Amino acid sequence: MxxxxxxxxxxxxxxxxxxxxxxxxxxxxxxxxxxxxxxxxxxxxxxxxxxxxxxxxxxxxxxxxxxxxxxxxxGEPVSRLRGKREFWSHDFYLNEATLDPRADTECLVAAACAFAALKPQGARPAQILDLGTGSGCILLSLLLEQPDAKGVGTDIAALAIAQARANAAMLGVALRAAFHQTSWCDPIAGVFMPGLFDIITSNPPYIGSQALLSADVADYDPHHALFAGADGLDDYRTLLPRLPALMHRHARAFIEIGSTQKDAVSALAIESGLTVCGIELDFSGRDRCLILTHE
Structure with missing residues (x-):
């Protein structure tokens, strides 16, 4: 009708x-x-x-x-109709290769900001790595909160990298943000130097391949940013073992997880030589972000 x-x-x-x-x-x-x-x-x-x-x-x-x-x-979300989504009080433009940012992910940004605030006076400017950057919402939000920080964002999708760069320019932080098309942190000359990064962030795919999703997610978010094998853990298995070599002494990694995945992802982190030093809850009180160190 x-x-x-x-x-x-x-x-x-x-x-x-x-x-x-x-x-x-x-x-x-x-x-x-x-x-x-x-x-x-x-x-x-x-x-x-x-x-x-x-x-x-x-x-x-x-x-x-x-x-x-x-x-x-x-089923098309309003954010897709607008072409952008507000996240951390800023608008981020989207395209078909970028995940629609969720409010739950803001708890990861909040945790990373709290850690950055502990930086001793006179310490070097923070070096941030955002893996699977999508629209750039995590990395760019952190750069906006830390005026002296610099960051690198990676994504497997060329369209996502283009969108992240455009968002960085729109928000006035393009000179402090570099974006590279690669799978997670596959080697790029001069980028992934050992021990370089003080803060590493990632919101990887963590949904099982057989999960049933609502149309506004399944039909409009890119599947490469949603699904991670039968148990939803495949990308953690790839990503976590590579973090220790990239982390500066006393660095922290902030990794988003599904609300029921704390134990499974924690076990994978420990197997990778990382230590779980915290868990951040989202705004609904669910487990959402693992905080990891390598000291």
Whole structure:
């Protein structure tokens, strides 16, 4: 059943239209918020329209709204419709090769920032390595919090690297961020020098290959950034053994995990010569980030 929205030159309250749109977004966890965003986008505004606002929908706006509603009703997230996602209070542009940043990952950034704040006065500027950087949201958020730090981000996807570079330029940190297309930390001359990095971060794929995901994830996030073998641990098996050689003395690695994977990933870390020195919980109180050292 199609949604009929009639163009009008009259100014009308947004609230009834938001209610109408929300009533059609039955699979959304936040239908009114989604409807507010779609209405704003249809009006050419990258902002959610508030219910108390007065709006005027012409023919073109109605056409845009209908197209946006059709895409959202098929499961496409609002962030994909906007082409960007807010993370750590900054907007990060996305493309088909980048994972849509999750709020849960902000706990990793918070933990890394807390560690960086412990740096003794006069210590060298932090060197940060972000493995599987995607949009660059983790690395660039850390660079924005640490004005003297420098960072390297890697990703297997060329499109992701291009997007991360564009985001770095937009956020004004391009001179302190270098991005390289490679699988995790495969050798690149002059980049992965032994003992170079003070902070290593990664949000690797950690979903089992047989897991059933909602359409807004399965159909719109790149599968190479989601799935990691039958048990969801394949990328940890590749990644963790390579960290000790890259870590400066007293360095820390902040590795995102699935909420039920603490014991399994901790065991792999210990086998790799690392020590688990902390666990960070996400905003829902679930295990989300392992903190590792190699001393």
């Amino acid at each position: 199609s949604l009929q929205i009639t163009p009008s030159s009259d100014i009308r309250s947004a609230r009834p239209l938001i209610s109408l749109l929300a009533g059609r977004l039955t699979q959304s966890a936040s239908p009114r918020l989604d409807a507010s965003w779609l209405l704003g986008l249809s009006l050419g505004r990258d902002i959610a329209v508030q219910g108390h606002e007065d709006i005027c929908l012409d023919v073109d706006a109605c056409a845009r709204l209908g197209a946006l509603m059709a895409r959202r009703m098929k």
